[in-house]
Amino acid sequence: MNHRQTEVLIIGGGFAGVAVAQGLAKEGVEVTLVDKKEYFEVTFATLRNVTAPRLHGNTPRKLYRDFLKGTFIQAGVSSMTHHRVELDTGESIEFQQAIIATGSRYPTLPEAKTLTSLTYAARNQEMQNAHQSLTSAASVLIIGGGSVGVELAGEIASAFPDKSITLAHSGDRLLESSPPKAQLKAWEQLIAKGIKVKFNRRFKKQGDAYRCEKTGETLSVDKAYECVGMMPNTEFLQSNLSGVLDTKGLVKVDEMARVQGYDNLYALGDCSTLDSRKHGFLASVQGGFLAKNIAKSIKGKKVKTYKTPPLVMVTPTGTDSGVAQLPFGVTTMKFVIGLKQKDMGITNMYKMYGTTPDLRAE
Ligand SMILES: Cc1cc2nc3c(=O)[nH]c(=O)nc-3n(C[C@H](O)[C@H](O)[C@H](O)COP(=O)(O)OP(=O)(O)OC[C@H]3O[C@@H](n4cnc5c(N)ncnc54)[C@H](O)[C@@H]3O)c2cc1C
Known part of the structure; x- marks a missing residue:
């Protein structure tokens, strides 16, 4: 040994x-x-990678051996x-x-962070498969109205405006740990994209459908994403x-x-x-x-x-909108949201680590 x-x-x-x-x-x-894993991944971009893979290709990911200083062991x-x-x-x-x-x-959302794809090739394939699976669904249920659920709902609506999208949340506000203005703006932006937002619902899989244990309501959808836990x-x-x-x-x-x-x-x-x-x-x-x-x-x-440190947090609600939390308040101004929308922070994060995205992966 x-x-x-x-x-x-x-x-x-x-x-x-x-x-x-x-x-x-x-x-x-x-x-x-x-x-x-053998690669680093900018998680900020994984949901858009599923909904619109052509926008950033495989650039969220880069092999450690191509940029990491020091010894790497997989x-x-x-x-x-x-x-x-x-x-x-x-x-x-x-x-x-x-x-x-x-x-x-x-554990219920490998699209966000992989559970099993430990090689670069396997993760790229996992993303492609996730895109195919979403493409073939006419109706989608997203469970969980935190930042991941809100972002996923908006990204799907931007990429597939004709899909029927429902976002169900167990509480009575989206983005519960954010200021009230951010919660309201995110809700307005999703509604404007035609997303049905259902509050105070706890959907659980029951047979082929999803049943809300609070209201008894049942939803049959082609695809569900559990953005909780x-x-x-x-x-x-x-x-x-x-x-x-x-x-x-x-x-x-x-x-x-x-x-x-x-x-x-x-x-x-x-x-x-x-x-x-x-x-x-x-x-x-x-x-x-x-x-x-x-x-x-x-x-x-x-x-x-x-x-x-002072925190700047942008939650995209699709490719053309989002909510930014800045140290001095909440804004939806396009030029602030645009800073994140450009490439979902991929270039900035790699810059922090003294490198650039792998442009061969575009
Ligand atoms: C869809 C999505 C969007 C997000 N968007 C944003 C955003 O816009 N801005 C933002 O600031 N944050 C965002 N986040 C949150 C951010 O991704 C996390 O806070 C971040 O990943 C935490 O980084 P970390 O280094 O602590 O852990 P992780 O990124 O989870 O990395 C942990 C690493 O440890 C490895 N590992 C785990 N267990 C073992 C083990 N036993 N042995 C060896 N290796 C192991 C894993 O393979 C992984 O590479 C987002 C998260 C998601 C899911």
């Missing part, structure tokens, strides 16, 4: 993991990054102690410090480090991103309690912050505490 050693191990190459890897490499620290971490991980390849890695950045998944990818900590997890399965950290009870472990992004808001942009900022802190502590310098 192969056994490796590294100074800093990063588990997970999402927004947080890649940002910390690139940041540490810039500081001259040697890192090893482990991910199940493998899943199956268990972990405070100084060693076991991989699903049978190998193990010992480390001085480790950064847990394994993010989250949507985001889960942190932290099961591999259960066997030896279960004490670091909170009741939601998030890794408990202090304001320096240090895992509670361990001074050589850190956790960032969607799998961590560092910030209550779960965004890829924030995960990237956290990665940059931690890279600087680790480099400082190696040099014996004072480290900083994490502070949430």
